[in-house]
Amino acid sequence: MYNFDVERPSTIQDAVKAMGREEAQPMSGGQTLIPTLKARLAAPSVLVSLTGIDEMKGVCLDDEGRVCIGGATTHATVAREAEAHYPALASLAARIGDPAVRNRGTIGGSIANNDPSACYPAGALGSGATIVTNNREIAADDYFQGMFETALEEGEIVTEVKFPVPTAAHYEKILQPASRFPLVAAFVAKFSDGVRVAITGASNDGVFRWAEAEQALSSNFSPDAVAGLSLDGSNMISDLHGTGAYRAHLCGVMTKRAVAAIG
Structure with missing residues (x-):
């Protein structure tokens, strides 16, 4: 590891501001990023932790009946709270990694990283979900653009994912x-x-x-x-x-x- 600063914003607005610092990188659950840092495959000067932003946590239904999940919501929370609304998605979340990963990893971190073997990208693309950032809404069909590649632009944060519920x-x-x-x-x-x-x-x-x-x-x-x-x-x-x-x-x-x- 090496020296870096850590910012812990409590609002999306503050997180976006912190992301404006030179070589800043967002960190959600850190299940991919921390091993990457340990291997020195990334060297940001600033880590912007998203885990303290309450407005990016939780599961709810919107007026269109979509299951809306905050970007900082852990897999374990999705497994519990989405069960009543979207059982298949809850089952997906319940089988990610192991208990340690499920209690730290977040849906926003998984969607943003877009690992070619990650579970959430399949759930989002298969559901026709909408990925919400601090700037816009992106259809899943347009969001996933290749191995570890997404439509996210510099400084964008995944704040929410909206899932239409199939029959x-x-x-x-x-x-x-x-x-x-x-x-x-x-x-x-x-x-x-x-x-x-x-x-x-x-x-x-x-x-x-x-x-x-x-x-x-x-x-x-x-x-x-x-x-x-x-x-x-x-x-x-x-x-x-x-x-x-x-x-x-x-x-x-x-x-x-x-x-x-x-x-």
Whole structure:
């Protein structure tokens, strides 16, 4: 580690002001950032902690019936408080990492980092969520732009995520036991106007929507509709845990299981 300053703002306005300092970087739960700092892969001069901003915490419903989650809300809180409104999202949050991660990590930090194997990006993209920042609202389809890449601009903070609630949904993943990230996972959400399928853990481009599966399931919502579909493994992550072809195969397996769980 090395010397750096820590700012602890209590409002979004103060956080944005602190982010204006040279080489400042926001920190939410720190579950990704702290190991990165320890490995000296990042060297900000100022860390702006978002954990003391109460207006960025909690789960509620808005006038449109969307589940609105503050950016500084921990995974454990989402698992508890979203259960009554969006069970599939609560289940996703309840299975992130281990208890220590769930009690420190936040939805805003996960969404902002956009790890290619993170769970929340699949939930947000699969739900057609809206990512709210201190400056604007961004549709999930426009927000996730590649591995560790998002539409966030310099100084922007994820303050809230708004989730439309589908008629049914399920998150299915196969766990990579060492990291506890999903090796591959599928979030399937059934809406009145169609089905959305988001895949995480598989692609070199990060989370993505599987358009072919969405079309098939919108016409026939059953595991059989996905059985004949396949994805190209050439742009899938290939490492010691699995080849690109294996991950491409798992995309179909996880999607079929998610559909079967919905019934």
